[in-house]
Amino acid sequence: GQQLNQSPQSMFIQEGEDVSMNCTSSSIFNTWLWYKQDPGEGPVLLIALYKAGELTSNGRLTAQFGITRKDSFLNISASIPSDVGIYFCAGQRTTDSWGKFQFGAGTQVVVTP
Amino acid sequence: DSGVTQTPKHLITATGQRVTLRCSPRSGDLSVYWYQQSLDQGLQFLIHYYNGEERAKGNILERFSAQQFPDLHSELNLSSLELGDSALYFCASSVGDLHEQYFGPGTRLTVT
Numbered sequence: 001g002q003q004l005n006q007s008p009q010s011m012f013i014q015e016g017e018d019v020s021m022n023c024t025s026s027s028i029f030n031t032w033l034w035y036k037q038d039p040g041e042g043p044v045l046l047i048a049l050y051k052a053g054e055l056t057s058n059g060r061l062t063a064q065f066g067i068t069r070k071d072s073f074l075n076i077s078a079s080i081p082s083d084v085g086i087y088f089c090a091g092q093r094t095t096d097s098w099g100k101f102q103f104g105a106g107t108q109v110v111v112t113p
Numbered sequence: 114d115s116g117v118t119q120t121p122k123h124l125i126t127a128t129g130q131r132v133t134l135r136c137s138p139r140s141g142d143l144s145v146y147w148y149q150q151s152l153d154q155g156l157q158f159l160i161h162y163y164n165g166e167e168r169a170k171g172n173i174l175e176r177f178s179a180q181q182f183p184d185l186h187s188e189l190n191l192s193s194l195e196l197g198d199s200a201l202y203f204c205a206s207s208v209g210d211l212h213e214q215y216f217g218p219g220t221r222l223t224v225t
Binding site: 033035040041042043044045048088090096097098099100101102103104105106 | 117144157169171203207212213216218
Protein backbone atom coordinates (compact mmCIF):
# COMPACT_ATOMS: atom_id res chain seq x y z
CA GLY A 1 0.00 0.00 0.00
CA GLN A 2 0.88 3.67 -0.16
CA GLN A 3 3.33 4.93 2.45
CA LEU A 4 2.87 8.54 1.49
CA ASN A 5 -0.32 10.54 1.83
CA GLN A 6 -0.67 12.74 -1.22
CA SER A 7 -3.41 15.33 -1.40
CA PRO A 8 -5.58 16.43 -2.92
CA GLN A 9 -6.56 13.40 -4.98
CA SER A 10 -7.76 15.63 -7.81
CA MET A 11 -8.08 19.30 -8.64
CA PHE A 12 -10.23 21.08 -11.18
CA ILE A 13 -8.90 24.56 -11.78
CA GLN A 14 -9.20 27.39 -14.26
CA GLU A 15 -6.39 28.43 -16.49
CA GLY A 16 -4.26 31.02 -14.76
CA GLU A 17 -4.91 29.77 -11.24
CA ASP A 18 -2.21 28.50 -8.93
CA VAL A 19 -2.11 24.85 -7.84
CA SER A 20 -0.80 23.41 -4.58
CA MET A 21 -0.40 19.81 -3.56
CA ASN A 22 1.51 18.01 -0.86
CA CYS A 23 2.76 14.70 0.40
CA THR A 24 3.02 13.79 4.05
CA SER A 25 4.18 10.80 6.03
CA SER A 26 5.00 9.75 9.54
CA SER A 27 8.45 8.68 8.33
CA ILE A 28 11.54 10.80 7.82
CA PHE A 29 12.83 11.19 4.27
CA ASN A 30 16.22 12.07 2.83
CA THR A 31 15.06 12.67 -0.73
CA TRP A 32 11.88 13.92 -2.38
CA LEU A 33 11.10 13.75 -6.07
CA TRP A 34 8.15 15.19 -7.95
CA TYR A 35 6.95 13.69 -11.23
CA LYS A 36 4.25 14.43 -13.82
CA GLN A 37 2.65 11.63 -15.79
CA ASP A 38 0.53 11.96 -18.91
CA PRO A 39 -1.86 9.12 -19.84
CA GLY A 40 -0.02 6.10 -21.22
CA GLU A 41 3.38 7.71 -20.70
CA GLY A 42 6.14 7.27 -18.17
CA PRO A 43 6.48 9.72 -15.27
CA VAL A 44 8.66 12.71 -16.08
CA LEU A 45 10.89 14.11 -13.35
CA LEU A 46 10.05 17.71 -12.47
CA ILE A 47 12.03 18.53 -9.36
CA ALA A 48 14.42 16.73 -6.99
CA LEU A 49 14.97 17.80 -3.37
CA TYR A 50 17.76 16.58 -1.13
CA LYS A 51 17.88 18.83 1.96
CA ALA A 52 15.34 19.76 4.61
CA GLY A 53 13.99 23.23 3.95
CA GLU A 54 15.23 23.23 0.35
CA LEU A 55 13.09 25.27 -2.03
CA THR A 56 13.63 24.56 -5.73
CA SER A 57 11.97 26.01 -8.81
CA ASN A 58 11.62 24.72 -12.35
CA GLY A 59 9.86 27.35 -14.42
CA ARG A 60 6.38 27.81 -12.98
CA LEU A 61 6.89 24.88 -10.62
CA THR A 62 8.20 25.26 -7.08
CA ALA A 63 8.74 22.44 -4.63
CA GLN A 64 9.88 22.41 -1.04
CA PHE A 65 11.41 19.76 1.20
CA GLY A 66 9.57 20.15 4.51
CA ILE A 67 11.63 21.25 7.48
CA THR A 68 10.46 18.24 9.52
CA ARG A 69 11.65 15.97 6.65
CA LYS A 70 8.26 14.27 6.71
CA ASP A 71 6.57 16.22 3.95
CA SER A 72 6.99 18.01 0.65
CA PHE A 73 4.96 20.53 -1.33
CA LEU A 74 4.59 21.30 -5.02
CA ASN A 75 3.14 24.53 -6.36
CA ILE A 76 2.28 25.34 -9.95
CA SER A 77 1.76 29.01 -10.67
CA ALA A 78 -0.41 30.48 -13.43
CA SER A 79 -1.60 27.11 -14.70
CA ILE A 80 -1.93 26.47 -18.44
CA PRO A 81 -3.78 23.68 -20.28
CA SER A 82 -0.64 21.57 -20.72
CA ASP A 83 -0.32 21.30 -16.93
CA VAL A 84 -3.06 18.68 -17.11
CA GLY A 85 -1.86 15.32 -15.85
CA ILE A 86 -1.18 13.30 -12.73
CA TYR A 87 1.49 14.58 -10.36
CA PHE A 88 3.29 12.12 -8.10
CA CYS A 89 5.56 12.64 -5.17
CA ALA A 90 8.21 10.06 -4.38
CA GLY A 91 10.28 9.89 -1.25
CA GLN A 92 13.20 7.86 -0.04
CA ARG A 93 12.92 7.13 3.67
CA THR A 94 16.00 7.14 5.84
CA THR A 95 15.09 3.60 6.92
CA ASP A 96 14.90 2.23 3.38
CA SER A 97 17.60 0.81 1.18
CA TRP A 98 19.24 3.36 -1.05
CA GLY A 99 17.30 3.68 -4.26
CA LYS A 100 14.00 2.43 -2.82
CA PHE A 101 11.35 5.11 -3.23
CA GLN A 102 7.82 5.29 -1.91
CA PHE A 103 5.27 6.89 -4.25
CA GLY A 104 2.18 8.89 -3.43
CA ALA A 105 -1.13 7.96 -5.05
CA GLY A 106 -1.00 11.01 -7.29
CA THR A 107 -2.88 14.27 -7.73
CA GLN A 108 -4.88 14.55 -10.93
CA VAL A 109 -4.92 18.10 -12.23
CA VAL A 110 -7.54 19.24 -14.73
CA VAL A 111 -7.24 22.73 -16.18
CA THR A 112 -10.20 24.36 -17.84
CA PRO A 113 -9.87 27.35 -20.17
CA ASP B 114 12.58 11.66 -24.08
CA SER B 115 14.18 10.46 -20.84
CA GLY B 116 16.81 8.34 -22.58
CA VAL B 117 15.45 5.15 -20.98
CA THR B 118 14.07 2.67 -23.51
CA GLN B 119 11.67 -0.19 -22.91
CA THR B 120 10.44 -2.93 -25.17
CA PRO B 121 7.90 -4.02 -26.10
CA LYS B 122 5.47 -1.12 -25.74
CA HIS B 123 2.46 -3.42 -25.61
CA LEU B 124 2.16 -7.08 -24.77
CA ILE B 125 -0.96 -9.23 -24.80
CA THR B 126 -0.72 -12.76 -23.53
CA ALA B 127 -2.76 -15.48 -21.88
CA THR B 128 -2.89 -16.60 -18.28
CA GLY B 129 -0.20 -19.08 -17.35
CA GLN B 130 2.27 -17.73 -19.88
CA ARG B 131 5.70 -16.21 -19.31
CA VAL B 132 6.95 -12.89 -20.70
CA THR B 133 10.16 -10.90 -20.63
CA LEU B 134 10.26 -7.12 -20.52
CA ARG B 135 13.43 -5.33 -21.50
CA CYS B 136 14.91 -2.04 -20.36
CA SER B 137 17.96 -0.08 -21.46
CA PRO B 138 19.02 2.64 -19.02
CA ARG B 139 20.25 6.10 -19.90
CA SER B 140 23.84 6.23 -21.02
CA GLY B 141 26.06 6.32 -17.93
CA ASP B 142 23.39 5.22 -15.47
CA LEU B 143 24.32 2.22 -13.35
CA SER B 144 21.05 1.77 -11.46
CA VAL B 145 17.90 0.24 -12.91
CA TYR B 146 14.55 0.08 -11.11
CA TRP B 147 11.36 -1.75 -12.02
CA TYR B 148 7.88 -0.54 -11.07
CA GLN B 149 4.38 -1.85 -11.60
CA GLN B 150 1.51 0.58 -12.08
CA SER B 151 -2.05 -0.64 -11.97
CA LEU B 152 -5.22 1.40 -11.68
CA ASP B 153 -5.95 0.52 -8.08
CA GLN B 154 -2.39 0.34 -6.71
CA GLY B 155 -0.51 3.29 -8.14
CA LEU B 156 3.23 2.98 -8.69
CA GLN B 157 4.67 0.01 -6.81
CA PHE B 158 8.41 -0.51 -6.51
CA LEU B 159 9.46 -4.01 -7.55
CA ILE B 160 13.24 -4.26 -7.59
CA HIS B 161 16.47 -2.26 -7.93
CA TYR B 162 19.76 -3.29 -9.53
CA TYR B 163 23.02 -1.41 -9.37
CA ASN B 164 25.84 -2.33 -11.74
CA GLY B 165 24.60 -5.89 -12.10
CA GLU B 166 23.81 -6.56 -8.45
CA GLU B 167 20.43 -6.65 -6.76
CA ARG B 168 20.20 -3.78 -4.27
CA ALA B 169 16.65 -3.68 -3.00
CA LYS B 170 13.43 -5.57 -3.35
CA GLY B 171 9.94 -4.24 -3.00
CA ASN B 172 6.63 -6.00 -3.37
CA ILE B 173 7.84 -8.36 -6.06
CA LEU B 174 6.05 -11.68 -6.41
CA GLU B 175 8.01 -14.93 -6.44
CA ARG B 176 6.70 -15.50 -9.98
CA PHE B 177 8.62 -12.40 -11.05
CA SER B 178 12.36 -12.15 -11.42
CA ALA B 179 14.79 -9.67 -12.86
CA GLN B 180 18.42 -9.31 -13.75
CA GLN B 181 20.84 -6.67 -14.94
CA PHE B 182 23.39 -7.69 -17.52
CA PRO B 183 27.04 -6.58 -17.92
CA ASP B 184 26.00 -4.03 -20.56
CA LEU B 185 23.62 -2.65 -17.86
CA HIS B 186 20.39 -3.44 -19.64
CA SER B 187 17.82 -5.20 -17.51
CA GLU B 188 15.08 -7.74 -18.03
CA LEU B 189 12.00 -8.39 -15.93
CA ASN B 190 10.62 -11.89 -16.25
CA LEU B 191 7.00 -12.55 -15.35
CA SER B 192 5.84 -16.16 -15.24
CA SER B 193 2.62 -18.07 -14.56
CA LEU B 194 0.80 -14.91 -15.47
CA GLU B 195 -2.52 -14.10 -13.87
CA LEU B 196 -5.23 -11.65 -14.87
CA GLY B 197 -4.18 -9.41 -11.98
CA ASP B 198 -0.72 -8.99 -13.47
CA SER B 199 -2.18 -6.77 -16.16
CA ALA B 200 -0.57 -3.39 -15.60
CA LEU B 201 1.93 -0.87 -16.87
CA TYR B 202 5.49 -1.88 -16.08
CA PHE B 203 8.03 0.90 -15.90
CA CYS B 204 11.76 0.84 -15.80
CA ALA B 205 13.69 3.78 -14.41
CA SER B 206 17.40 4.49 -14.24
CA SER B 207 19.69 6.72 -12.26
CA VAL B 208 23.39 7.40 -12.00
CA GLY B 209 23.61 5.82 -8.56
CA ASP B 210 21.47 4.99 -5.56
CA LEU B 211 21.02 8.53 -4.30
CA HIS B 212 20.10 10.25 -7.51
CA GLU B 213 16.88 11.14 -9.23
CA GLN B 214 15.28 8.41 -11.34
CA TYR B 215 14.31 8.79 -14.98
CA PHE B 216 11.47 6.66 -16.25
CA GLY B 217 11.05 4.85 -19.54
CA PRO B 218 7.82 4.92 -21.56
CA GLY B 219 6.60 1.66 -20.02
CA THR B 220 5.32 -1.68 -21.24
CA ARG B 221 1.58 -2.23 -21.09
CA LEU B 222 0.92 -5.87 -20.26
CA THR B 223 -2.53 -7.30 -20.79
CA VAL B 224 -3.20 -10.82 -19.56
CA THR B 225 -6.34 -12.39 -21.00
